[in-house]
Amino acid sequence: xxxxxxxxxxxxxxxxxxxxxxxxxxxxxxxxxxxxxxxxxxxxxxxxxxxxxxxxxxxxxxxxxxxxxxxxxxxxxxxxxxxxxxxxxxxxxxxxxxxxxxxxxxxxxxxxxxxxxxxxxxxxxxxxxxxxxxxxxxxxxxxxxxxxxxxxxxxxxxxxxxxxxxxxxxxxxxxxxxxxxxxxxxxxxxxxxxxxxxxxxxxxxxxxxxxxxxxxxxxxxxxxxxxxxxxxxxxxxxxxxxxxxxxxxxxxxxxxxxxxxxxxxxxxxxxxxxxxxxxxxxxxxxxxxxxxxxxxxxxxxxxxxxxxxxxxxxxxxxxxxxxxxxxxxxxxxxxxxxxxxxxxxxxxxxxxxxxxxxxxxxxxxxx
Numbered sequence: 500x501x502x503x504x505x506x507x508x509x510x511x512x513x514x515x516x517x518x519x520x521x522x523x524x525x526x527x528x529x530x531x532x533x534x535x536x537x538x539x540x541x542x543x544x545x546x547x548x549x550x551x552x553x554x555x556x557x558x559x560x561x562x563x564x565x566x567x568x569x570x571x572x573x574x575x576x577x578x579x580x581x582x583x584x585x586x587x588x589x590x591x592x593x594x595x596x597x598x599x600x601x602x603x604x605x606x607x608x609x610x611x612x613x614x615x616x617x618x619x620x621x622x623x624x625x626x627x628x629x630x631x632x633x634x635x636x637x638x639x640x641x642x643x644x645x646x647x648x649x650x651x652x653x654x655x656x657x658x659x660x661x662x663x664x665x666x667x668x669x670x671x672x673x674x675x676x677x678x679x680x681x682x683x684x685x686x687x688x689x690x691x692x693x694x695x696x697x698x699x700x701x702x703x704x705x706x707x708x709x710x711x712x713x714x715x716x717x718x719x720x721x722x723x724x725x726x727x728x729x730x731x732x733x734x735x736x737x738x739x740x741x742x743x744x745x746x747x748x749x750x751x752x753x754x755x756x757x758x759x760x761x762x763x764x765x766x767x768x769x770x771x772x773x774x775x776x777x778x779x780x781x782x783x784x785x786x787x788x789x790x791x792x793x794x795x796x797x798x799x800x801x802x803x804x805x806x807x808x809x810x811x812x813x814x815x816x817x818x819x820x821x822x823x824x825x826x827x828x829x830x831x832x833x834x835x836x837x838x839x840x841x842x843x844x845x846x847x848x849x850x851x852x853x854x855x856x857x858x859x860x861x862x863x864x865x866x
Contacts, residue, residue, distance in 0.1 A: 506834075509830040513818075513851070513852055513855075520594050520595070522673060523596075525678070525689075526677065526683055527600055528578075528583055529628045529645070531579025531805060532575070532631050533634055535634060536548060552640065571631075578610050580628070581812075589817060592835070599623075601624060601625045601626060601651055604624075608627055628645030635804075636800055649684055673820060678709045679710075680708070680710040681712055690724075708735070709809075710739070718750055721746070725747070725769060729769050736773040737775070738812055751765060753765060777808065781793055784826065793833060795833030798840060803840060807839055815831055818830070834855045
């Protein structure tokens with residue numbers, strides 16, 4: 500009953516909310532190729548895909564010391580990267596976005612053309628990376644090529660946007676979203692410089708961060724960025740999936756399996772406004788004033804999972820910007836993600852409203 504009230508309240512507030520806010524989002528950019536891994540080939544048109552990551556890992560393990568031929572079937576080529584997917588989703592929900600990132604060096608890569616046209620402003624620093632996204636029912640394996648992303652740096656940004664213009668842009672921004680820290684080796688300096696520019700602003704933009712699977716970064720690197728995040732002026736929220744939250748909590752000396760308790764302890768150690776943890780079956784938020792868990796509209800057979808977390812982030816930020824309380828913002832996040840994994844596309848504001856109402860009508864059953 501309590502969950503139903505939360506979703507109902509979020510839906511009412513979304514129905515009444517007509518404003519459009521301005522977000523500055525960055526800083527990556529990838530061309531994603533969505534791929535199925537073949538288990539058995541029936542004929543030249545039909546095949547049985549490998550359904551779970553464990554099955555795929557066992558297939559590889561069985562041929563250690565031998566060799567194997569694994570067939571990959573490209574399903575879709577689309578814009579990728581945490582920043583563009585999140586930005587595209589929040590534009591679809593009715594907000595304005597200025598995007599800084601890796602969408603093309605000499606010209607915008609064709610896969611980003613429509614996205615770039617939908618943005619209020621685009622500053623592209625380099626060419627996008629490339630990702631082969633192997634899709635399974637229980638997750639995805641992202642194989643990335645991104646050497647050129649080293650050019651995403653504050654120095655390169657100033658070449659495109661001098662400091663006075665950048666400060667003006669930040670003054671006109673309601674929220675800054677930093678995404679994909681893991682793959683952007685120079686993002687620390689961008690976060691620090693943005694923090695310095697906004698520190699003395701009367702109306703500081705809200706700040707949202709998603710580190711994006713920091714497993715490959717050293718513990719020293721992760722400690723450094725957590726310290727930088729802790730010093731960001733104004734309201735700051737760090738969002739993590741389950742795997743990311745495990746890495747960060749253990750680094751902080753927190754041994755807690757219960758998701759909400761983990762979020763509370765991470766927030767207390769970092770001292771920031773909020774921590775969000777979003778596994779596939781729901782999400783938790785811990786802020787200074789409120790800490791809650793909310794179940795989500797889980798489906799065991801998603802159409803597309805690459806980008807699900809970014810759509811969660813977009814929905815959550817939509818709620819946060821609309822003045823919803825933390826748990827209502829979670830409802831926006833889990834429903835945005837729930838729609839995306841079923842439809843393979845980000846929901847508009849109207850589509851999100853309809854999806855939330857359907858979930859309520861089904862009394863949180865399968866939709």
